[in-house]
Amino acid sequence: TAQGIVESALSKVRMIEEFDYDQLVISIKSSDVMMCVKAHELLAPKTNYPLHVGITESGTLTSGNIKSALGLGIILHQGIGDTIRVSLTGDPVEEIKSAKLILKTLGLRKGGIEVVSCPTCGRTRIDLISLANQVEKMVENYDLDIKVAVMGCVVNGPGEAREADIGIAGGINEGLLIKKGEIIKKVPEQELLKTLQDELDQWEK
Template structure:
């Protein structure tokens, strides 16, 4: 596997980003931030879903003023998302754990100086959030809304912050299509060591956002690029976290929970495999120990996969095998297989935790 690119470690609240820190998963509330109750409710939902960092929109001063109470009532680090009005960042910086600004619409550089000063006073990091749809005019005119234009904007703003003696930076380079997004991150990655926030912006509803994010974020993770991610799904909260965690795990960048291997449905299947896999997923969702488990519906796929799995089911006609590390531990009627399988998985997970 490609080694993860070495980056500077910064902290968003108490969550490390970059360096040797685990790749964190972020999301963003869609409530009006000034609606304190609704925003706190959404942040708490994300917290229980396993979110690491949450971002909130701050389009008006009323939203910035609400952050004091919101931050006091939640247990996730909060990032204030700032566009156009730098004064919102100055107010938000009194309460939040990070400021994200879009250099394409924040205005003249004196405003960024004021944001940097406010962040320095509280030791807050800044996310330079470049978006292909809102590049500064000089980069738009020279490069168009291209990966090269996104990189040029990012490098200019990074240098501007560095000249102000500010280096607690993370960077995002987002476009609404996968190709530009991936290209921009790949170009910029070897040119600095700041942590990268990955995501495909405006990715769409659950199906399309999952596909785009899996391709874009997943390919970058496989390249060793990326320190924190957000899967942007229209109108979703918990699903952003679920999909994000799955991408990190399946890209081999996190070792947590079960890797469930199940064969594709075909005419050889000799059991109700769909129901069996769904039951296995439901009954093992609490297990965080990294294990490879296999649920196979016929002998053609079962034996080979089962040999390499930590725990496996190999279905036959009305009966099946439960295997541990390639060894048969039980031959049982079909209706008893999942119970014994779950028992063996829980036993192995407990043993691993005790070691």
């Protein structure tokens, strides 16, 4: 139970404190998301030690990211937690990416480009899935604190991208470069990615 997790953690803390040692960080674990949330809610008011927060054994990339985002999101939104971890069955690099995105989404981390993209629909005229993935990969090394939109059509793209700082929208053999919802220029479809990259390079200078 959540109460049992908390009692176990606090008993271990008391044992260590008996040795006059108090340089501690507490980490409590559960693969049950809501039990983990409840345990942290119970533990937080009972200790002043920093808490290392995470969902253990959360699973593979898809299921693990969903569980971690939900659990960490609820816990962190309540102001609970000092450091976090994301545990995935996969490449540890993906754990770091996920942790950073969770923090950024909650407004707890600055820096790094956020990529938003529309779901594909009948108006999509480009390989949007591939393009969005390429953009996400491309922006990994930029430290800009901005939002980039990748849109699948030139009809709704500019309007839907108005909350982004910069974006691209695909059309038939051509696309648009967009800033704050305003069309900046048209470019050939095959130059969309490079055009966006050039703009981001200028932004960093």
